[in-house]
Amino acid sequence: MKWNNIILVFSVLIGLPLLFWAVGDFPRRTILKEVLSVLTLIAFTMMIGQFYLTRNKRKMFKVKSIKKLIKLHKIIGYVFIGIILLHPFFIVFPRYFESGVEPMEAFTTLITTYNSSGVVLGLIAYLLILIIGITSIFRNKLPMKYTSWRLLHGVLSIIFIIVASCHAIDLGRHTDVPMSIFIIILSGSGVILLLKTYFSKPQNNRIKP
Amino acid sequence: MNNSQENKNISRRHFLGIAGGAVGMAAIASIGFPSNWAANKIEIDINNIEQQKNETDVLVIGGGIAGLFAAIKAYDAGSKVMMVSKGRLGSSGQTPFAKGIFAYDKNNSTYSIDEFVEAVSASAIGTNNKAYTRQVAEHSLARVNELKEWGFFDSVLCNKPFRKPIDKRGITVMERIVITNLIKENGKIAGAAGFSLDEQKLHFFEAKSVILCTGAGGFKPNGFPICDLTHDGTIMAYNIGAKVTGKEWNDGHPGQAKNAADCFDGWHGMFTKKPNITNVGIRHDLGVDLNYQAYILGNPLKMGRPGSEEPGSKVKGGPYVPEEFRRREGLPEGDKKPPKRKRPDNDGPPPGMAGDLVGGSSAGMAIHKSEGLVPINDKCESNIPGLYAAGDALGSYMAGAIYTQIGSSLAGSAVQGAIAAEAAAEYCKDIKLQAIPNSTINRIQEEMLAPLKREAGYSPAWVTQTLQGIMIPNFVLYIKREKMLKAALTYIEELRDHHMPMLRASDLHELRLAHETENMIISAEMKLKASIMRKESRCSHYRLDYPEPDNENWQAWINIFKGDNGEMKLEKQKFDSWPV
Amino acid sequence: MSINSIDGCIGCGTCVKTCPTDVLRLDPKSGKAVIKYPADCQICHLCRMYCPVDAISISPEKSVPVIVSWG
Numbered sequence A: 001m002k003w004n005n006i007i008l009v010f011s012v013l014i015g016l017p018l019l020f021w022a023v024g025d026f027p028r029r030t031i032l033k034e035v036l037s038v039l040t041l042i043a044f045t046m047m048i049g050q051f052y053l054t055r056n057k058r059k060m061f062k063v064k065s066i067k068k069l070i071k072l073h074k075i076i077g078y079v080f081i082g083i084i085l086l087h088p089f090f091i092v093f094p095r096y097f098e099s100g101v102e103p104m105e106a107f108t109t110l111i112t113t114y115n116s117s118g119v120v121l122g123l124i125a126y127l128l129i130l131i132i133g134i135t136s137i138f139r140n141k142l143p144m145k146y147t148s149w150r151l152l153h154g155v156l157s158i159i160f161i162i163v164a165s166c167h168a169i170d171l172g173r174h175t176d177v178p179m180s181i182f183i184i185i186l187s188g189s190g191v192i193l194l195l196k197t198y199f200s201k202p203q204n205n206r207i208k209p
Numbered sequence B: 001m002n003n004s005q006e007n008k009n010i011s012r013r014h015f016l017g018i019a020g021g022a023v024g025m026a027a028i029a030s031i032g033f034p035s036n037w038a039a040n041k042i043e044i045d046i047n048n049i050e051q052q053k054n055e056t057d058v059l060v061i062g063g064g065i066a067g068l069f070a071a072i073k074a075y076d077a078g079s080k081v082m083m084v085s086k087g088r089l090g091s092s093g094q095t096p097f098a099k100g101i102f103a104y105d106k107n108n109s110t111y112s113i114d115e116f117v118e119a120v121s122a123s124a125i126g127t128n129n130k131a132y133t134r135q136v137a138e139h140s141l142a143r144v145n146e147l148k149e150w151g152f153f154d155s156v157l158c159n160k161p162f163r164k165p166i167d168k169r170g171i172t173v174m175e176r177i178v179i180t181n182l183i184k185e186n187g188k189i190a191g192a193a194g195f196s197l198d199e200q201k202l203h204f205f206e207a208k209s210v211i212l213c214t215g216a217g218g219f220k221p222n223g224f225p226i227c228d229l230t231h232d233g234t235i236m237a238y239n240i241g242a243k244v245t246g247k248e249w250n251d252g253h254p255g256q257a258k259n260a261a262d263c264f265d266g267w268h269g270m271f272t273k274k275p276n277i278t279n280v281g282i283r284h285d286l287g288v289d290l291n292y293q294a295y296i297l298g299n300p301l302k303m304g305r306p307g308s309e310e311p312g313s314k315v316k317g318g319p320y321v322p323e324e325f326r327r328r329e330g331l332p333e334g335d336k337k338p339p340k341r342k343r344p345d346n347d348g349p350p351p352g353m354a355g356d357l358v359g360g361s362s363a364g365m366a367i368h369k370s371e372g373l374v375p376i377n378d379k380c381e382s383n384i385p386g387l388y389a390a391g392d393a394l395g396s397y398m399a400g401a402i403y404t405q406i407g408s409s410l411a412g413s414a415v416q417g418a419i420a421a422e423a424a425a426e427y428c429k430d431i432k433l434q435a436i437p438n439s440t441i442n443r444i445q446e447e448m449l450a451p452l453k454r455e456a457g458y459s460p461a462w463v464t465q466t467l468q469g470i471m472i473p474n475f476v477l478y479i480k481r482e483k484m485l486k487a488a489l490t491y492i493e494e495l496r497d498h499h500m501p502m503l504r505a506s507d508l509h510e511l512r513l514a515h516e517t518e519n520m521i522i523s524a525e526m527k528l529k530a531s532i533m534r535k536e537s538r539c540s541h542y543r544l545d546y547p548e549p550d551n552e553n554w555q556a557w558i559n560i561f562k563g564d565n566g567e568m569k570l571e572k573q574k575f576d577s578w579p580v
Numbered sequence C: 001m002s003i004n005s006i007d008g009c010i011g012c013g014t015c016v017k018t019c020p021t022d023v024l025r026l027d028p029k030s031g032k033a034v035i036k037y038p039a040d041c042q043i044c045h046l047c048r049m050y051c052p053v054d055a056i057s058i059s060p061e062k063s064v065p066v067i068v069s070w071g
């Protein structure tokens, strides 16, 4: 396995958002809030990164055993899906330590505000990632052939990343112009790469795990 | 936001320098102030403004703690109730920022009610209305217990605890509607009118009775969160013939020199605290003594809090403090038993008032409960049948013309809201709803929207800042003498006669500012005239040319009302009496 | 300059209702809160404390010159 390339991918996925966060003109808040924000940001870019850590890219990483790559994909997936699933709570959680609207009340307002598209997109993306997570954990228990599961996984991921990117660009506290462009390029090329494998390399689908 | 950029050119220090001097008045007029100067680009389709009529028994105007209790208690007494406020329930006026509420518990106090009233009267040098002082002691505990039930003491923000009893009763609350007019027909109150800040809509309220809970006001000062309050209720009521009082008194809070306009930091995090309950603790917090020291010695001041006597910092002369209330920092020596005192995060000066100060953070506001409508009895009733007022909108003199009991301002508003509500509900029982005639509606609509129709005129922001430059200097507002008061009055009359009729507005926000500016001009006139009339010094009113209390001539309050020709009239009303 | 910036707004409108001096409005196009009348901000932080997603930042300086009684 060519670790250099993996490290390169990670430094893009983690380093660039950190850089944009650091140099952007955002109000600086408490450490807790900033840590939670950065965690969410990185979780999201790591999710986009999943498009690059698939068996289709094994050539890029010069992987001999696909297993290692898949394992990495899984670990990253479960960890960062967890963070993504928690991130709505991250937003209201610091209210436990400061004065203001109560966290639960804030949360209720948060998930019931439908007059801007951002929250609606967020809720849809949330459901999608939840489904992606669950169908991955229980893949073996699903009455489904691997190839169909893989297709499902890919299609759900594409829809998720599109919806979630729109959500992040619309609502994200730190998605200024550079960060937005970064997200668009990263997720856009991820999606295109995956689609390419669907349409141009049917032989890939034949590989069994 | 470009405005702020433009203004960076004027350094604040430079500005303060000129504003403090007599030249300030003229200079201010020439400084580049924000908001679109030139043409009035009207953003409202003036010919397409809707009208909505609302009917109710009791109309409560104001969504502070007085309004809350007024609405609830009127409902419980069987009336149909509607509440309207220019801000949000529990998030407008002064209520959101007050954290100490007084509750008198006879089982838990070394004072009897009589002793409490006597102690307040002694500190207030007779300026308090004993009926209202007694009332707050009698009813405060019951109100505080209700607040407890609604979760008031468990929450930093009071919208939710206030909503609780309101929603339970299904009382209609209309927020972000600026009331500009009270309506009187056949000598009785008939309703009110205002406009929405969010849609192009005027609201007319037909009501059997109106309870004004519109709070106090000021000159949109810096450092005190009262920039939404401009004595609107007082002026509306004055305009239909109500008597108002208390305009010569002053709340004398200073602010911090650094970022003087920053209310939040100026109060050192008090806005982020949950409310608490305060016990009996009578004091004599002047505030004006600090302004006096600044006047005599100049700034920076090195001293303790107002009311405290610190060796070395004593200035000769200055406001009179009754013997038993001359005390050191926070220790009421005159009390039988000094109650345990927390840091006064209450009515008194902002906590931790250390560091460099500047004056006038609450400029334009009098002592709570000393200014507002004149009550004709202890039921919060005004001289206009059907019109009641409660809390900071009522000149009840509950605490006198000086801060006496910590936390009694919140408690007093709550108590009076409830008292006014019961009286109003009772009044409604034998009265019919009066229809507001179309002619009145048309006249009011015309008046209300006039600033939107002026293609040229003066921006409310500019007139406000000019007024601030005239009224806020220490030697006009706090340390008074006849010549200076008259000079300032000349300026204010100019604003009243020439600028007020030419206020312009380009949208609903500015329309609100235009009406608020108008109210501030009338308030300023009242303040100056009452201050000229009271030729003595007492409590928070201090005159350099009459520095002593004059018990022979001035055991009296000053009432202000509109004469038959529309001119402002002033009269005396003896302490401890009701209007005749 | 008093109320400073709004980041991460979900457009719930709470701050608009909550501001005593009517500084904020929802932008009809984006559906998000905008600082429409910064000169009228009294730096009271109510909007910030009520905002469910803590989107509002406020600085201690006023955007128009400050007039005081003595200084």
Ligand SMILES: Cc1cc2nc3c(=O)[nH]c(=O)nc-3n(C[C@H](O)[C@H](O)[C@H](O)COP(=O)(O)OP(=O)(O)OC[C@H]3O[C@@H](n4cnc5c(N)ncnc54)[C@H](O)[C@@H]3O)c2cc1C
Pocket (backbone or CB within 6 Å): B061, B062, B063, B064, B065, B066, B067, B084, B085, B086, B087, B088, B090, B092, B093, B094, B095, B096, B097, B098, B099, B100, B101, B102, B177, B178, B179, B180, B194, B213, B214, B215, B216, B224, B225, B226, B228, B229, B230, B232, B233, B267, B345, B346, B347, B368, B390, B391, B392, B393, B406, B407, B408, B409, B410, B411, B413
């Ligand atoms: C910073 C600060 C700290 C304080 N601390 C304490 C304390 O610790 N203890 C204490 O007892 N007191 C304290 N006070 C005083 C106390 O807050 C007030 O006396 C009390 O809250 C007044 O309540 P109210 O209901 O009478 O008026 P407010 O709370 O001022 O309410 C007025 C209402 O009227 C509405 N209104 C005004 N004009 C119009 C109009 N034209 N049309 C429609 N609606 C209108 C406003 O929107 C608002 O809802 C403090 C005040 C301040 C500013």
Ligand code: SF4
Pocket (backbone or CB within 6 Å): C006, C008, C009, C010, C011, C012, C013, C014, C015, C016, C032, C033, C050, C051, C052, C053, C054, C055, C056
């Ligand atoms: S309260 Fe917060 S989230 Fe809601 S509109 Fe205002 S800034 Fe946006």
Ligand code: SF4
Pocket (backbone or CB within 6 Å): C002, C003, C018, C019, C020, C021, C022, C023, C024, C040, C041, C042, C043, C044, C045, C046, C047, C048, C058
């Ligand atoms: S700080 Fe206060 S005045 Fe300023 S925008 Fe927020 S709520 Fe309004």
